[in-house]
Amino acid sequence: MSEKKLKFNSKTIHGGQEPDAAYGAVMPPIYQTSTYAQSTPGGHKGFEYSRSANPTRTALEKSLASIENGHYGLAFASGLAAIDAIIKLLNPGDEVLSTNDLYGGSYRLFKQIFEKYGIKFQFVGMQNAADMEPYINENTKLIWVETPTNPMMNLIDIKAVAQLAKRHKLLLAVDNTFATPYLQLPLDLGADIVMHSATKYLGGHSDVVVGALVVKDKELADKLYFIQNASGAVCGPMDSFLTLRGIKTLHVRMQRHCENGKAIATYLAKHPKIEKVFWPGFEDHPNHEVAKSQMKDFGGMISFIPKGSSYEDAIKIVEKLQIFTLAESLGGVESLAGHPASMTHASIPKETREKGGVVDALIRLSVGIEDVADLISDLEQAIG
Numbered sequence: 001m002s003e004k005k006l007k008f009n010s011k012t013i014h015g016g017q018e019p020d021a022a023y024g025a026v027m028p029p030i031y032q033t034s035t036y037a038q039s040t041p042g043g044h045k046g047f048e049y050s051r052s053a054n055p056t057r058t059a060l061e062k063s064l065a066s067i068e069n070g071h072y073g074l075a076f077a078s079g080l081a082a083i084d085a086i087i088k089l090l091n092p093g094d095e096v097l098s099t100n101d102l103y104g105g106s107y108r109l110f111k112q113i114f115e116k117y118g119i120k121f122q123f124v125g126m127q128n129a130a131d132m133e134p135y136i137n138e139n140t141k142l143i144w145v146e147t148p149t150n151p152m153m154n155l156i157d158i159k160a161v162a163q164l165a166k167r168h169k170l171l172l173a174v175d176n177t178f179a180t181p182y183l184q185l186p187l188d189l190g191a192d193i194v195m196h197s198a199t200k201y202l203g204g205h206s207d208v209v210v211g212a213l214v215v216k217d218k219e220l221a222d223k224l225y226f227i228q229n230a231s232g233a234v235c236g237p238m239d240s241f242l243t244l245r246g247i248k249t250l251h252v253r254m255q256r257h258c259e260n261g262k263a264i265a266t267y268l269a270k271h272p273k274i275e276k277v278f279w280p281g282f283e284d285h286p287n288h289e290v291a292k293s294q295m296k297d298f299g300g301m302i303s304f305i306p307k308g309s310s311y312e313d314a315i316k317i318v319e320k321l322q323i324f325t326l327a328e329s330l331g332g333v334e335s336l337a338g339h340p341a342s343m344t345h346a347s348i349p350k351e352t353r354e355k356g357g358v359v360d361a362l363i364r365l366s367v368g369i370e371d372v373a374d375l376i377s378d379l380e381q382a383i384g
């Protein structure tokens with residue numbers, strides 16, 4: 001059956017996948033090999049050396065391209081390695097317009113690695129695409145969007161930013177880690193590159209660190225492939241296999257993440273000891289309309305501030321949680337809680353961090369797919 005006709009919930013399982021040519025294995029085997037026999041120099045079956053290509057990684061890359069409605073997928077050793085490859089498309093003197101509310105590791109990579117090489121980053125609010133216009137000049141080459149943002153759950157209107165990018169002939173890259181293609185398809189909305197930390201929802205089981213890029217354009221794909229192969233931060237065969245296995249249940253997991261997320265966001269919003277809850281599904285969320293227009297549902301990521309709003313109030317709660325594990329990362333089947341100011345966002349200076357709303361009392365939840373009643377009881381005993 002033609003791949004194009006498949007619906008999303010079938011693409012996660014079948015997209016880009018064929019039974020293995022050698023023995024018909026239904027799951028792509030883990031080709032744990034660095035090199036491939038040649039019959040004569042250059043006489044090979046499409047694989048020469050596993051940095052350049054490996055059949056298990058190729059299977060993952062095809063699956064990624066399929067679920068994101070792209071044509072080309074690239075799998076990296078981590079999400080940051082995937083971002084690193086995008087920025088390497090640029091030259092000294094080029095400028096990037098980035099959202100000001102972004103993953104701490106992306107901020108660190110931009111500021112502490114790439115600025116040294118003469119690439120300039122401007123961090124701006126992107127809630128209103130028109131506000132971005134004054135920051136664009138002849139050196140601007142790339143717009144970096146993350147939506148929903150981490151950890152404030154702000155939404156950026158991808159279509160509006162894509163129109164701006166087109167008008168100024170800029171590349172638009174979207175970090176789709178939080179939403180996943182189950183909820184949102186940036187390429188369909190006009191983005192040029194979709195990026196993932198597949199470590200999170202795509203892998204879904206907190207057992208790999210993997211990154212991904214998906215594009216439609218052949219020329220752009222070739223440039224990124226050149227960088228991937230030349231720089232070498234590729235995804236290994238075992239991790240490719242595990243990520244593929246994770247993707248096969250993405251739609252089922254996401255459905256439950258969204259249901260549990262809604263129940264917990266609603267519970268927290270009504271709680272007398274909670275000051276504020278950030279979740280795009282609320283009708284009074286400032287970007288609710290954008291969420292409704294570009295996302296299928298609202299996801300399982302929630303941030304909140306307990307009453308009292310002190311560092312200690314937040315720490316007390318995250319330490320008391322028992323089913324929610326206090327840990328970095330997100331998007332796995334198990335529920336996690338995090339304290340952005342001291343964990344994921346500690347590398348962002350306090351002043352910059354707080355300007356974006358990441359105050360000391362903020363707690364972030366990655367709601368898993370456990371029984372939601374157990375999750376709510378756990379929050380109840382921790383909030384007290």
Ligand SMILES: *Cc1c(COP(=O)(O)O)cnc(C)c1O
Pocket residue numbers: 078079080081103105106146150175177178196197198199200209210211
């Ligand atoms: C985790 C994460 C990254 C970085 O990915 P790694 O796989 O940890 O390198 C980038 N963006 C977002 C939104 C993330 O959550």
